[in-house]
Amino acid sequence: MSLAPLPRLIIEPLVRAALLEDLGLAGDITSASVIPSDHRSTVVMAARQPGVIAGLDAADLAFTLVDPEIVMRRHIEDGDAVKSGDVIATIEGPSRSLLTGERTALNFLGHLSGIATVTAGIAAAISGTKASVACTRKTTPGLRALEKYAVRAGGGMNHRFALYDAVLIKDNHVAISGGVAEAIRRARAGVGHLVKIEVEVDRLDQLQEAMAVGVDAVLLDNMTPDQLREAVAIVAGRAITEASGRVTPATAAAIAASGVDLISVGWLTHSAPVLDIGLDFVEAAGAA
Structure with a gap:
C-alpha cells in the first residue's frame, strides 16, 4: 500500500x-x-x-x-x-x-x-461498500500524530486532527447556540472560507434543519441502520454523511450498507x- x-x-x-x-x-x-x-x-x-x-x-x-x-x-x-x-x-x-x-x-x-x-x-468488514472507516480525536495525549498515522496504515482515514482544522458542531454547541441552524450560521460567519463545517445530529428533524441552511458534512450519531438509510436519502448527496456510535466489527457492515460515506470509531485509538x-x-x- x-x-x-x-x-x-x-x-x-x-x-x-x-x-x-x-x-x-x-x-x-x-x-x-x-x-x-x-x-x-x-x-x-x-x-x-x-x-x-x-x-x-x-x-x-x-x-x-x-x-x-x-x-x-x-x-x-x-x-x-x-x-x-x-x-x-x-x-x-x-x-x-x-x-x-x-x-x-x-x-x-x-x-x-x-x-x-x-x-x-x-x-475489511465494510469492504464492498462506499464507506470508509475514520478515527476521531479520542487519542492518547501527545501521541495523536502517530496514532492517526497508524489508522492510515490500517487502511482507515483521518478525521480532523484537532480543534483548529475543521468545525465540528456537537450537541453542546447546538444547545448553547439555541439550535442547529443558528449554530451553523454562527460557525459560517466566524471561520475562513476554506474551513469545512460539520454538525452532529441525533434526530432526523435536526438533520432537516441542517440541510435547510447547508453544511459540508453531517455526523449521524447513534442512529440505527434504518435511520441512517433515511438520513442518507434526506441528504441526497448534498453533504458528506458520517455515522458514529455503537460501531463494532459485527455492526459495521450493516452501518456501511446504509449508504453513509464514513464511519467514525473512537476506540480505534483509545482502546485498541x-x-x-x-x-x-x-x-x-x-x-x-
Missing part, C-alpha cells in the same frame, strides 16, 4: 521523551552492570500474533537515538500484514544499547500496530489492544 511516512521532525521528540522517561537520571543500570561494554548482538523483532504493522520509524529511532551504531534492517513495511512468527526486522549493534532501547521500541511498535490491526478489521511483538536474541557477535 502507498503510505506516506511521518517526518522525523514529528516522531523524534516523542521517542526522545519516552527514552528520557525510561532512562531517568542514571540510565539503564541493569544492562550497564550485566553486559560488557564491548559486547555486540543480533536480535530479531517478530510478531507473536497476526496483525498489521505500524510504527517502524518510531521503533528504529528508539534504537538509534540510544546508539547510532545500531542498525535495523526491515523485512516488511508499515501497513503490511503479518502472521504469528513473522520476522519484522533484524537489529544489530552493541548489546547494552539494544537492551536499553528494546522496551521503548516495542511500546511504540506494539501500540501503533494494535491500532492498525483493529482499523484493518473494520475496513497492543499487538504482541517480541525481541528475540539470535546470536552474540562477541567483542567489537
